[in-house]
Amino acid sequence: MASEDDIRSAVTAYLAAVGGGTSADVAALYADDATLEDPVGAEPKVGREAIEKFYAALDAVRNRTELLAVKVAGNTAAFHFRVVTETGEQTITIEPIDVMTFDDQARITSMRAVWSPSDMVVS
Numbered sequence: 454m455a456s457e458d459d460i461r462s463a464v465t466a467y468l469a470a471v472g473g474g475t476s477a478d479v480a481a482l483y484a485d486d487a488t489l490e491d492p493v494g495a496e497p498k499v500g501r502e503a504i505e506k507f508y509a510a511l512d513a514v515r516n517r518t519e520l521l522a523v524k525v526a527g528n529t530a531a532f533h534f535r536v537v538t539e540t541g542e543q544t545i546t547i548e549p550i551d552v553m554t555f556d557d558q559a560r561i562t563s564m565r566a567v568w569s570p571s572d573m574v575v576s
Contacts, residue, residue: 464530464532466482467479471518474511480502482561483504487561489504490564516537518537531553534548545574549566
């Protein structure tokens with residue numbers, strides 16, 4: 454099992470990639486057969502290729518992320534963060550809570566994002 458420190462580092466790396474990396478950077482943090490459900494209730498994406506395609510929207514916008522809280526238990530992390538997305542015409546702010554599980558190398562094996570469209574602030 455990955456250590457708590459390794460999992461916390463993986464969460465930090467994830468937020469850095471979402472905030473300033475590419476879809477490939479984010480997908481590289483996932484295990485080959487990982488699953489992603491964003492938001493919870495959406496059709497799950499399975500496998501790194503599908504996950505990279507999901508994050509492709511990041512490649513066309515500017516994001517900033519801020520970790521607000523993180524809890525780690527066993528191979529699972531739950532964390533609350535803020536992401537501010539600038540599209541050029543508008544700014545979208547959302548504060549989801551993500552729940553991730555990790556393998557022994559602290560690669561993400563599953564991610565479930567808890568948020569809904571009503572949580573988005575558009576300015």
